[in-house]
Amino acid sequence: MGSGPAQLGHGRRRGHRRLSGGVHTLAAKAFDDFLLKFVGSRITRDIGTPQERSYSFGPEVLRLVTIEEGLPFANFASPALPGLRPGAHTTTVFFRMALEHCDGAGIVREENCLPAGEIQYTGNTPFEVVKKRASAAG
Template sequence: MRPSRIRAALAVIAVAAVLTSVGGGTAQAWQGWPDPPAAQSPAPSLSSGTANHCLDPEGTDLNALLSIREQIVGPPACRVAVAMKPWVSAFPSWGTAADAAGAVYPAGYTPSLPKPMDDFILKFLGVRIVQDIGTPQEQSYSFGPEVLRLVVTEEGLPFATFASPALPGLTPSPHTSTVYFRMSFEHCDGAETSRTDDCLPAGESAYTGNTPFEVLKKQG
């Protein structure tokens, strides 16, 4: 399920989720992110100097919820980071139909495993995160399935959520982060029948646009 079409259910997930680690990584339960300008990202917690707190719209501390010590960059309210401090790239989750019985697929597609989420996990090879794409400062980081955790809502809907290992600190200036998925074979989510919105192609493909964020000098 493409990020733009995943319903905003973070409040439900944060309270009632069952998180299962896949590959021992850390991840975020965040869905359907818009891309507001980095300047709109609040930064009152940056001056604390001792703790990072990425808060969702309901006030849930995602660092505490997911045991991530580094500053999280990605959710709309977390688009500001402190210069030269490690940071974690978080990006929208991938949802599927709950089970094989309710799954529907585009014509010609057959999943490798009956349950759509099992099929996604089987085929998911990892991600490539490109920082400042298209600029002289461009950097690329590749990770495997350790970026993934599973989240199940109260309604039984499964989501694969994602967050990178800690990335090197950045210099003060505007930056962007762009995420590419790597899949061994085509995967479709079983939710609807659009290949554009409901499927991920084999190989590497863009998963997000260029997410803007701001890196500021440490205050105090």
């Protein structure tokens, strides 16, 4: 599951899977399992710099939608954050899980499961804030 856009899709396959260590998941229930175990997220801006700031949110940041074939899908959507000064910045998203969650799409724990606790979900994503242009009176 690792780095990537802050989106989660679950429940593609139906059926029971047995993972190493005796972990079981029913793929049809994987989406509900994720929702029950998702505690929240943390957005960190400018990580590793003197300007670093973190903002934490609970499970209310998930937006539930249905995609192709009627599959449930969760998308992360934070409230508006305080503005930044013009220049280069970064953002990194972390998820907090109450318990390990497996997506039911495979049997490889490292590829198909999120561990309990806080995990880095996205990479350190760069972006730039530009000065607002003065509007021409017209």
